Amino acid sequence: MDIIILIFIGLIGLSFGSFMNVLIVRVPKDLSIVKPSSYCPQCMEDLTWKDNIPLLSYILLKGRCRYCGKRIPLMYPVTELITGLLFIMVYLKFGLELDFFKYIIFVFLVLTVSFTDIYTSTDEFDTGMIPTVYIALGILSGLIFAFIEGYLSYYLAGIAAGYLVLFFPAYFYSKIRKKEGMGEGDFMFFGMIGAFLGLGSIPAILTMAAFFGIVSGILVIIFTKDKNYPIPFAPMLGAAAIIYMFFEELLNSYKWSSLFIN
Ligand SMILES: [Zn+2]
Structure with a gap:
């Protein structure tokens, strides 16, 4: 059966x-x-x-x-x-269970955003694109599940943390380098991820996404010899978020801190 x-x-x-x-x-x-x-x-x-x-x-x-x-x-x-x-x-x-429906919606939106970012990073478009409609749908559905679970503030904090943790470095990067590294779409996408996975997911996802970004950056430079080749960041966030979803027990930052504070 x-x-x-x-x-x-x-x-x-x-x-x-x-x-x-x-x-x-x-x-x-x-x-x-x-x-x-x-x-x-x-x-x-x-x-x-x-x-x-x-x-x-x-x-x-x-x-x-x-x-x-x-x-x-x-x-x-x-x-x-x-x-x-x-x-x-x-x-x-x-x-x-209820989580099945929550994570099916999550996986669908994360894949759609990630693949759209890859698809629009090709020559046909100027820059990678993350349509706001997916972000809005994602934040809304994430918060509905958060409300049902009864931990609304944990997920609201996840949205804020996901957004801000990328906004500040990108802001200073653009001031110093006078060009954009990450875009608004990436901040919003990380906020959307926070709406589904909550505050405790942000450190692990950021670490993994940065690692994937660095590895792909190095591979791209080796294979294209082009230091300015654009690398879409949403797929890195998306891959990290899906890994986190499957291994939350290991990767939730509240679980790490409980190793030190009892
Ligand atoms: Zn044909």
Whole structure:
């Protein structure tokens, strides 16, 4: 019985991942997310349901458009697969309790923001983009769950801490270097993460995200030889936040301090 639920949740995850691809590509361009239905961005041919099955269509079509034969960007199946796997992992960790719904929403928004930031960091756009609508939805839903759990102030403090902990360094960086390092979207995104994970999550997530940022910075310099190559920061925050979600017992800063203060 359990395996059926697992497969079902995995399939829901794949469909949400498929919808996420639509959001990633259309929202930054202010296009409608319902109309028109899916089409090949290269030959503009409308896609039928056969070309639109998450993951499966990509495999059956061997990664190429049925009409023009051009490559389907790898981003599509990757987004679907990651969403499907994370939905299953959230179920395995939290069971079908209230937390399941909280963290499904959280994972969906974190992935959407992270992938949108990556997608808009390419040449087509000027800078990475984090649409405010996701942040607003995230803060609202995070606070609804916080209210139900009865720890509203802990999560409100999480929002403030997440925002400010990036705002101040970025402010001084921009004053000193006369250019922007992180953007407003990154501060808001960390605030949104705080709304779901609370004040105790901020130190661990900041540490991990900074580490991921430094490692990717070094890799990018090695491979592109370009010291000014822009690295989107939201994916670093997003990866750190999802790791924290699964290992909160180990990473919550209140648990560390209890090692020293009894
Ligand atoms: Zn095509």
